[in-house]
Amino acid sequence: MPVLTNIGVLYTCAGEGGQADVHPVKNAALVWQRDKIVWTGRETDLPDQYQQEETVDAQGGAVIPGLVECHTHLAFGGWRSDEFELRSLGRPYIEIARAGGGILSTVRDTREASEDELVEKAMGHLTQMRKLGITTVECKSGYGLNQEDEIKLLNVYRRLDVMQPLDIISTFLGAHMVPPEFKDDREAYISLLIREMIPYVADNQLARFCDIFIEETAFSIDEAYTILSNAIDYGLLLKLHVDQLSAGGGAELAAELGAVSADHLEYISDKGIRALANTGVVAVSLPLASFYLRQPALPARKLIESGVGVAVSTDFNPGSAPSYHLPFAMSLACTFQHMSPAEVLKGATFYAAKALRMEDDIGSVQPGKRADFAILDTPSVNHWMYHFRGNICRSVYKDGIQIV
Ligand code: NIG
Ligand code: FE
Secondary structure, eight states: OOEEEEEEEEEOOOSSSOTTOOOEEEEEEEEEETTEEEEEEEGGGOOGGGTTSOEEEOTTOEEEEOEEEOOOOOOOSSOOHHHHHHHHTTOOHHHHHHTTOTHHHHHHHHHHSOHHHHHHHHHHHHHHHHHTTEEEEEEEOOSOOSHHHHHHHHHHHHHHHHHSSSEEEEEEEEETSOOGGGTTOHHHHHHHIIIIIHHHHHHTTOOSEEEEBBSTTSBOHHHHHHHHHHHHHTTOEEEEEESSSSOOSHHHHHHHTTOSEEEEOTTOOHHHHHHHTTSOOEEEEOHHHHHHHTOOOOOHHHHHHTTOOEEEOOOOOSSSOOOOOHHHHHHHHHHHHOOOHHHHHHHTTHHHHHTTTOTTTSSSOOTTSBOOEEEESSSOHHHHHHSOOSOOEEEEEETTEEOO
């Protein structure tokens, strides 16, 4: 039963309390057995029964739960740095999308890539992500947009889940956009989603969640209602990309359908905030997407004041958020979303776990939870978020085993 000692400060990030309650314990110790935490507290209070166990020295560092990355589009073919150049010079994201670039450009590259190529590329990202302290990663399909290529992406995630230590949680995003071959017959694509793709994904347990992009260039509220109701019938949990580029009533739909999370929300209306209030739907903020697309930040203060938990994630994808650097996203959330470092830490741990409906298992360092934690070279969460450096993570444990 290893004991982690000499922890400068342990942020347990237990769910109790509000967004800012990260429950710090100074001069702490942590005990785990196999893949589970068994004790946490002040080192001076370490029970006798653990005194003789093997120790690991945290060297005065801060310890946090393994970061939970709750929204990525991890596997994709190609990159879109040419669009980044255009956007840097002022061309709007939506205009590039309307001209056939954007998501559809990645769909072309992803269809061309083999499953093995996608596995290898995504594996490279996961290897870097774990070094940042991330221990769980949600991954969406959505760049295949036909049965064969959507399943290819979900198979990539299934393979990655067994090939490397991070937990991979898959989401079916066949409703990311209507693919070009159905542009004159959207009904036929929606019918394919409902009659074939969603049933196949659910029957073969290829994903836990079904997601959709609600936007003028993607799907309408009515179409989303039809598709998501079908996903519920097949036992999939819901996540929604909503109110990203305009206020479209997506948050209200997420509340109505009992979604696990509503993601983006840069343009959420006051009505949308009222709809989410006290429903338990997690608002997933994606500050890198706001940053790269020069969109307004999600109104975190209003959401938190209304009793909505706010998660923080990267949205890693080749277009709107081409970075998997979650600590960078967290730092942006402090500056642009007006969240305190503690609120952001709880957003990338407990609330991110809640956005995956896994908060009983991960996202906090408490007895009974999985032994997923990271040791950071910083005196406090405030200092970490304020003095931004490439990577301050010293080591990472996943299911009780050191992986970094
Ligand atoms: O979450 N909003 C929709 N989908 C992605 C963008 C994907 C892309 O640009 O390739 C997002 O921002
Ligand atoms: Fe996204």
